[in-house]
Amino acid sequence: MKKILIIVFCVAIYGWTAVASEGHDHEESHEHGGDESEENGSVGPDKGITSFDEHDGFKLSPEALKNFELKTVALKGAVSWEIPASAVLYSGEEVNLYRVREGFYKRIDFDTISKNGSQVKIKSKDLQAGDEVVVQGVGFLRTAEIVASGGAPEGHSH
Incomplete structure (x- = not known):
């Protein structure tokens, strides 16, 4: 699975x-170390x-x-929001969450106000009412x- x-x-x-x-032959038309300015x-x-x-x-x-x-929750209100703890991304030293706005996914910073079991109350300058936060x-x-x-x-x- x-x-x-x-x-x-x-x-x-x-x-x-x-x-x-994935298993292509190195002898075929493919080079390594190409131009760094190539488009992704x-x-x-x-x-x-x-x-x-x-x-x-x-x-x-x-x-x-x-x-x-993916699953998201919509944010209502304007100052702080309570979201599931599953929305929090731990990546090395970074602790972020993903905001969805106009179809774009953006990793953003936030401040934790409080934790209550499986919920986290947060605030962020990068969030506004109507945004969604990815929780799965x-x-x-x-x-x-x-x-x-x-x-x-x-x-x-x-």
């Missing part, structure tokens, strides 16, 4: 051709990540959204963000 999820995840992010060519080949209209913007975040294709099974699938989003920003090697590395 785990292997199937990994394959589905790779297909959603990279598209089928990258997964299908993992982002585009026919990819799992359809667009990326430093300010707004990234958008996912309908197929990626379906495969990731934050790990998938972190991986997608790394790929979208060019932080992951394309194909494979050695």
Whole structure:
């Protein structure tokens, strides 16, 4: 089951051709150490990540959204919000959450006001009423963000 999820995840992010060519022959037309200024080949209209913007975040294709099974909660009110603890992403030293605004997913900082069991009361200058916060699938989003920003090697590395 785990292997199937990994394959589905790779297909959603990279598209089928990258997964299908995973075992390609190095003798064929492929070079390593190419031009660093190349555009990120993992982002585009026919990819799992359809667009990326430093300010707004990234958008996912309908197929990626379906495969990731993301769940969100809408924020109501204007000062602080109570959200499920599952929304909090721990990545190394970073503690963030993912905001959804106009279809863009953006990892943002927040301040914890209080914790009550499985709920966390937060505030953030990056949140406003009407935004959504991802409460399921934050790990998938972190991986997608790394790929979208060019932080992951394309194909494979050695």
